[in-house]
Amino acid sequence: MSITASPSLSLLNLEDPHPVPHLRASSYPPRSHPVHSTRPPSPVQLRDQTNPWVTALQHPRPQRHVVMTDSISSIQSGWGIRSVEQARQPEWEPPERFAEVVVGSHMTSGGLEGLEGSGGTGGLGLTGGVGKGKDIYKEKKKDIKRDERDANGSLVVETWARVMDSSKGRDKVLKCLQYSLRTYLYILGLIATIRPHRPWCKSHSKRLKIAVSGLSLTRKCLLLLNPLHPIADLLSPQPMSPRDMFLHLFDLFSALSDDVYCLSRLGLVNKRKGKVADRWANRFWFLTTLMSLYTLHLRTIPHILISRRTEQNEKRMVEARWTNRKLLSDLIFVSYEVFSLSTLREPVQCLTGLLAALISTKKQYEQHSFMVKNA
Structure with a gap:
């Protein structure tokens, strides 16, 4: 044109x-023909x-x-x-991170799919999508804050603080310390058979033995009054099967045996009764470990193997394997107590006790870490 x-x-x-x-x-x-004039x-x-x-x-x-x-x-x-298409577009533009989430696959269900006519009016079905996008944006901001906390190390400290707040988590951490010292003492004993200890090393070993005994008593005190949980389950008005009632009674007697032995260690109960309670506590522990292994191998693991292979099932399978290792360590440890075995008693109990303590602490940390991340 x-x-x-x-x-x-x-x-x-x-x-x-x-x-x-x-x-x-x-x-x-x-000009081609200039005009000549005589006057100015x-x-x-x-x-x-x-x-x-x-x-x-x-x-x-x-x-x-x-x-x-x-x-x-x-x-x-x-x-x-502005053109007509530009005039129809909204003036507000979402933040960059929010735009990434909205444009992604998270908004396809009920959100941007409405552009093809599922929205009803005008073909825009953004009613549910906008709310879902806001929720995803909040989750994205929470993930960013969580990554910043994790980079600064505060997430790890907060997780350990929660682990130590619970009596069970504190018991597992002290168990790791107890069996680490016990293993160290066993290694010192092996060295003493080759080379005699110096006087300061002997006094050092004596202090560590007192520390191991004190940690054992502290762990028993942390688990005092555990019978309250099975008593509350037995007094619950909800109906229960005979199997559940038997398991609650079993837990009750096991917890009572542990408490009587702890009170005997504190000097509040006769030592003879404390020894009897200790034997029964070990027997209950042995039977509990056997029942847990039975449930794990005949119910939990086959159910995971039969179900579809997903990321969640793979995580459950990994947890089941770690639980199996922990239960086997407990079974070996308590077998020496129940059957009064003496062959390689100290090294086997040191290694199995330390392994079980580390696995239990790991599980406690993962549990509280999940709670901290979702807080």
Whole structure:
């Protein structure tokens, strides 16, 4: 498309980048037939000669053909005029992270799928999608804060604080310390058979033995009054099967045996009764471990293997394997107590006790870490 500029438009000089007032009369060529006059020019003629507008009228510039190569939309954007499609778009733009989430696959269900007509009015089904997008945006911000806390190390400290707040978590941490010291003492004993200890090493070993005994008593005190849990389950008004009732009674007698032995260690109960309670506590522990292994191998693991392979089932399988290792360690440890075995008693109990303590502490940490991340 071409537009021809008329002489009237050339007065405004729309197509020339330089304004017309910069022109001078001397810049144009002289006339082909100059007028010779003997008299001097009048003041009006002098004024007209110096006026650029009059000079432009007397000497019209050649016409130009302007070809418009730009599109209408580019011209409108250059003039600051929005197109119809741009006018329909909202002024608000979501944040960058929110836009990434909304554009992703999270908004496809009930959200951006409504563009094809599922929305009802206008074909936009963003009613449920916007709310879902806001929830995802909040979760994304929570993940960012969690990553920042994890980078700073505060997440680990907070998780350990929660582990130590619970009596069970504190018991497992102290158990790790107890059996670590017990293993260290066993290694010192092996070294003493080869090379005698110095006096300071003997006193050091004596202090560590007292520490191991004190940690054992502390762990027993942390688990005092555990019979309250099975008693509460037995007194519950909800109906229970005979199997559940038997398990609750079993837990009750096991916890009572542990408490009686702890009270005997504190000096509140006769030591003879404490020894009897200790034997029964070990027997209950042995039977509990056997029942847990039976349930794990004949119910839990086969159910996971039969179910569909998903990420959640794989995690459950990993947890089941760690639980199996922990139960086997407990079974080996308590077998020496129940059957009064003496072959390799100290090294086996040190290693199995330490392994069971580490696995239990790991499980406690993962449990509380999950709670901290979702808090």
